[in-house]
Amino acid sequence: MDNRIIATSSLVVVLALTSCGLLPGSSGEQEPAPSEEGAEQQDYGDFPYEKEGRIFIEGGDDVNQRLGINGLQSGPEYTVLEIEVTMIDATTGGSRVSSPSRLVDPIDGLAYEQLTDEQGQAFGPYFTEDEDVGTLPVLQNIPQAYRVYFPPLPEYVTHITYTGQGMGAMTGIPVEHVDEISPAEEPNANELIDEETWEPVEDIGEDTTVVYPLHEPEGDFWDAPRQMESMVDDGEIAVTRAGTEETFALNADLAFEFDESELQPEVEDRLTELATYMSENLDAEGPIEITGHTDSVGDDAYNRTLSEERAEAVREIVEPELGESFEIQTDGLGSSEPLIAEEGEDEEAQARNRRVEISQERPFDQVIEDENARHEGILERAGDPAAFNADDGEAEVTLSDGDVELNVYPFVRDGAYVVAVMGFANTGSEPVTPDLSGAATRLPGQPDQFSEGTLGGFQTEDGDGVTHSVVQLNHPEEGYSSFAEEVHELHPGDEYRTIAWFLAPEKDVETLTLQTGAFGDAADVPIRG
Incomplete structure (x- = not known):
């Protein structure tokens, strides 16, 4: 039995929607961007922020885990996310195949990914020097603490959303901007766990947290965020952001x-x-x-x-x-x-x-580095970052395609976006892998750009005929990738949660229809927040 697990994986400028289409109101005036004072009016709670989710393990030995975020500090060189993970179920180990960890700024529409070295190896926790970062022992019901490293966040970012590791969207995580990152907790993993067998030296009490040593960022590393891109279409004019x-x-x-x-x-x-x-x-x-x-x-x-x-x-x-x-x-x-x-x-x-296209390109470094871009890119319909909520609520709509059942949970309004929370369940008697690629879910007339990857082709409709395509991520060097959590082999009786992002509708829109291709339409799904 291999009792180890791979624990870590390596501006949108859009227009406000009005009843007459994609342009601002006739006065030409826009509401001001959400203020820092407005953000503080939300009840964001305090650390730790904890949520439970089910993660895919390579080989099918999937497990439930509890993930806690105990701190988030952003300094001049990088950002540190303090994580505590508890494996609730027993597992034989293997690589996690859930989506990688990301920090999302839901106002600017930027997704920050883990820092990696020149070889693409993520910085973070390790157990033994001869193993890759993130390869950690499997310890059921024992909290395991470590740090994950991201690029530095702009000073004006007060709250972010964490996604990845099967947790869906953990919204409303406060950012502490510091001149110097606090020292890491002293590691004890090599005292509590045998480096040869990867088994505890002695029984570890549930009130003991295993803390791992860290490979901290050093040297040159790539830290450009990915841009969240979508398309808004009212039938007359479609607005897209493609790269810059x-x-x-x-x-x-x-x-x-x-x-x-x-x-x-x-x-x-x-x-x-x-x-x-x-x-x-x-x-x-x-x-x-x-x-x-x-x-x-x-x-x-x-x-x-x-x-x-x-x-x-x-x-x-x-x-x-x-x-x-x-x-x-x-x-x-x-x-x-x-x-x-x-x-x-x-x-x-x-x-x-x-069609006739009117376009302008902005230099990528201007989009990323210009602090005014946040305010230039704020939608009139953008609200504050969503507060944290550990519970996704009850499924509002259930759809099916063969033995695969799709449960649609309430949308979460998070800044300039809404997060769609979905659960895929296998109602049959044998494992099944649903086809959620763009080919299976693509809707008629949808551009190739927004029809690829997991949940490619999904879109929302606001009741007035305005549609929003699923958000895709764009990287200046690596191109496009899907933002939605991948869905792997589904085992009978289990539900796996995944998320997708869409641009938010007007603030007074309280429900949306989620168009899901082969599964059909989920009408009147409420928006929380």
Whole structure:
């Protein structure tokens, strides 16, 4: 029996939604960003913050565990998360395959991952020098304490959300900003546990905490956060953030008659509102690109010409509103850059590909390092970070696909986002691995970018036809990855909780419909917080 376990794994600028679409109200005024005073009005409680969850173990010997967060300090070089883990169930050990630990700033939309060295090895706890960091003994019902290291957090971040290790979202964890990180607790693991057998030297009482030695961050390490990216679509204009580029995609079918490049009058008003927003919120130093796109039907040369003419028509409307301080470039790409691969006569894919995009790119370091980005990127609908709650509540809706049951719990409003809490259960008699990739859950007309990975294709709808695609993570060097907790083999009778993130709707929206592809729609799911 291998009695060890792998314990650790290695700005969105979006628009406020109003009843008339994706743009701010007609006054052009936005509510102020949540203040630090407002954040303190929430009852965030005190350390420790504890939650129980079920984690996937490689090989199927899954277990329940209790995770406590005992402290969170952010210094000039890195952030320290004090963790205490208790394995509630007996297990033979193995590698955890739950999602990695992350610290999420739910206001700026940035996810900070564990610090790693140049070889990709995470800094943190170890038991013996010849084992990797995070490979620790299995001790049932014995608390085990260690530190996990993250990049330093900006001074204005007062509360974060912890995700990973099967815990879902642990919201409202307060950040203590310090000039110097407090010394770590003296380790005792090598006194209590035999280094050869990995068994306790003697019975360890449940009131004893095993503390592990630490490999602390040193040398060069990569600490850039991942950006949380999504798409908001009201049918006329879809807003996305792709890396450092913000894009407003105008639905060409609503903006133009078939095969025409003259804008419809009602769309001109929307574009004028959009241009006003852009002049007040975008950077005049970077060029604004207006690009026309078509579907793949018809002659390539004709489609390119049509897309160029449509881009010029949009420029003629937005340029006077933007003024001379902005440089505007136009282009027409025809069908060369589809959002969705067109397979056969896929009318919904073709419709999504017919568009005119208005975009601007900001340098990545400006997005991350500029402290004003937090306030520039705050949504009018953004609230305070959610308070901590150890209980996900009761399932509001239950859906099924074959032997897999999906329980949908209340959404949690967390800053500029809502967290969807879902439980997947196996109602059959044999283990089953559900297909939750984008291919299985993708919704008609959804761009490839937001249809990949676990729960790719899931989205929310607010009752007024405005949809929010599931959040994906983007890294400046590694590209896109899924934010949702992965779901592995489900054993009969067990429920495994997972989460997905979506941009929050307006503050007065109290319920959402969760669209889940193969499982169907979960209507009227309430929003907590």
